Amino acid sequence: MKNYLISLCIFLTSCGSSVQVGGLSSTPAVNYPCPTGTNVMKVTVNGSLCNASTMYINMPCVSVTICVSGSLVNCQTVNNILLDTGSFGLRIFSSVVSLSLPNTITGDVAECAEFGSGRTWGPVVQSDVYMTGIGNEPKATVPIQLINSQYEGGDSTLCAGSYVGPSEAGYNGILGVGLWNQDCGSGCTGATPEPTYFACNGSTCSKTTGGACSAAYPSIGYCGTAMPLTSQVSNPIPNISSGPDTNGEVLLLPAVSNGGNISANGCMVIGVNTATGNNTPGAAVNVYQANSSVEMTIRTSSPAVTNNQYSFIDSGSNAIYAPSNLGLTNCSGWYCPGNLTTVNMSLTSINAGAVASSFLVINANGLFNTANNAFNDLTGNITLNPSTDTAIDLGINYFYGRPIWVGVKNTTAVINGITYSTGAGNNLNGYWAY
């Protein structure tokens, strides 16, 4: 009995210290005991690296330093950058960049980058990127996008509806550290390039129409401009100039209380099994190799059986998003079950059979009626593609209290004693591991 009383007291002191913010209650910040090292990047979910006046809920923010290539002086550090394992490459709104960054060797080229529903328009420029500050992890010299919806004639022809600025988007930029190196790849290098990059002439940017382009892309009707891989917007991690850390990263975030915390702070450690801070645990982790669309299959078994062939893990999604037939009460796009509910699921990737996992769902309206921002139990409801095969988007919630390693495709790492590399044929598309 004594033991029970003690544990109850601990529970009350650790979880019950609610404070009032603007008339709404909040639960204090939680922090992950991050390792130290030159490859450790601080991540704050709705914490000090986010802009409190523009941030949205469940938003992981980092700080990135960019320099004019080769310079250690013409540099700028930008906070409030979204950490996004679901995209590839660094993009920053041009309105917050004071440096003068040159075009890539391919010249004046703008990109329309598609993020599912949002899109970004603006020029591709060359930059040195320091993810953990100058003097720590070596630089990555990569093309980045300067987001500017007004660039050379504006977005209306080739990228209508693109993001306008940080106050609308919520962030100053996006650091894409997903499973690919370039954001397009070989599809944008050939004779009929995908409609992604567009050459500009100082006043307008143009598409290529007719002939082979109409035939190649009849659903959109035009090609883009051929962009060599080295000129495409690229994930900084596989492009780090020296050292072993080019094969991926692990995101370390603390467990979050049911009902949320005001913020959640942790880190991204660069590299997979290259240093003390990014080693996979002694107990074997599961490795989930993505398919060529950076997806895998997630089936739910309760409360309802659903089959979701186009699923993915993505720190840049601010909740878990699941299809509308999950068997839970839906309140205007969010799920709002009467009680905290566990959704049981299994994940099947191209290399592995079904592995069991789960996530939590609680009444979203209750969560919104607090001053908390980091939620482990917020789930959105999507009716996206009405077919028997749909998607579950395991967003930032899924990272709380669960270190997840991201392996970049065509790189090499040893996990559980197995070498993952393109040569071994088992890292063609990248992987998640946890």
Added chain:
Amino acid sequence: MIFRMGRTSLLCLCISLSISSMAFGGLGQSESSCEDEAQFFNVKSHEVVTNEKYKVHTLRLNSGMVINEYVANNIVFGVSWRGTRYHPQFDKLLGVHFNEYKAHENELHHHKGTRNETPNSKGSRFSTLRTTKIVMTLGGHMGSPSGSAFAPNSMPEGLSMDEVR
């Protein structure tokens, strides 16, 4: 019941070129427009599955894009698409409701929602436009966007969007 149709013949291609400037397919058009679209898109295959309440025309393009068109009462009441790294040109799929999309384009692409507004909350990969004429959702992730659009007024009686699979 499944029909399979092969690549278009030259004759069909000529016909499709002659009408390609018209808003010939997509929402609100007759069922025959699905075949017109299949020809215009030069599809690899065009399958039709008949369910109890509606038919699904599935168009598979050489690019890898898959387009579904949902038909009842000889009217296309819904479309969905998946595959490739970009969305299709919406004028080719939204038919008579393309202007409705254009009028609300920024609402759909820009996530201006506040804390509790969904599905347009900032940070979501998914966004839905709801008007009396069109319910359109975009989503997915970089490398694999997809979407759907329905015309509520053309839905067959007794069928809800959640039932369409």
